[in-house]
Amino acid sequence: MALLFLAGCRQPSPPQENYREYAYVTNGKTNNVSVIDLRRFRVIATIAAGRNPTGVAANPKKNEIYVVNSDSDNVTFIDAERNTVIATVGVQRAPYFIDVSEDGRRAYVANSGSANVSVLDLALRKVVANVKVGAKPGLARVSADGGVVVVSNSGDGTVSILDADRLAVRATVAVCKDPEDIAILPDASKAFVACPGSNQVAAIDLKSDKLLALLDVGTTPIDLALKPDGGELFVCNYGSHNFSIIETTTNEVASSSLIGTQPVRGVVSADNSMLYVSNFGSDAVAVYSIDDGRVLGTLPVGSGPDALALSPNQNFLLVADSKSGDVAVIRTAKLPQGSKISAARALFTMIPVGLQPNQIAVKAFVQGK
Secondary structure, three states: OOOOOOOOOOOOOOOOOEEEEEEEEEOOOOEEEEEEEOOOOOOEEEOOOOOEEEEEOOOOOOOOEEEEEEOOOOEEEEOOEEEEOEEEOOOOOEOOOOOEEEOEEEEEEEEEOOEEEEEEEEOOOOEEEEEEEOEEEEEEEEEOOOEEEEEEOOOOOEEEEEEEOEEEEEEEEEEOOOOOOOOOOOOOOOEEEOOOOOEEEEEEEOOEEEEEEEEEEOEEEHHHEEEEEEEEEEEOOOOEEEEEEOOOOOOOOEEEOOOOOEEEEEEEEOOOOOOEEEOOOOOOOEEEEEOOOEEEEEEEEEOOOOEEEEEOOOOOOEEEEEOOEEEEEEEEOOOOOOOOOOOOOOEEEEEEOOOEEEEEEEEEEOOOO
16 A cells, blocks of 8 residues: 655646635534645635534535534534635425525525425525425435436435425326435436435436436345446446446446446546445445556555545545544545656545534635635
């Protein structure tokens, strides 16, 4: 294992003097958020949140971060420029995730304990609607165009489709058992929903709000990683230690491959070429070449790797190690010519954070803009 601590081995600085790259990591058991400077790979702030912070998201249009606190039923607003709390907004019971629209105006929080979705106006910093959905909604995902919100209701095996303009449910679609993770195609034409209870993925037409297909995948599919171009969907099958590839145009399972012990999360590089998968049971991250159709190798990380995020320049992969309370930083690409280090894909460093890190959000911005 190549663990590298070299002075001066940092990402090249952009020309802006006030440029910042931060990663925000929710720590469930210490009720706080660790802020990692991705240009220096160290924690620069620890921000108190609510009880059991889980989901976290960055606003794409303004320098704010939003943290869902599952046990205190609220959302913490963080100013990314000062790394301070600027507001706390109450939602309803047992929220876990948050999704933000591309225009940065709204956020959506599924409240699993109250069977509804809280809609937040991010400028006003308040809830503008609580929309009733199915039983035990786990996740609300908004489409890229901001027009549709898809909600997975694990308690009754349905998906609620919300009209984001009217803030109302326009359809309820019966799918499969225990629907959880959701992926929406970039053109908002389809949604795919993982159902670990029935070992399937549901394909839903968002134009007609109809179920198109139930696709049999591996055992306990819990995570969906969509290629940025929307052409393929990668399904992490926790129980069968493999991943399935779904062709999103034809709604067909193209293949399945072993990837490691208990795969839990996947992320695809911006150029659609690489898939990274965290294997919770083997304390490692697998690297899969999409172009070549093969696993290139695995890299050991901390204990219980879970959430993943890529740095803005895609040269580093962040891995939240839920059991060991740290974030592993993997170098994904070769360093610039002339660097003392030339090997690609290696464990770069480990950064201690709080207890039970859950999710990661990355924010890059110029201070004051």
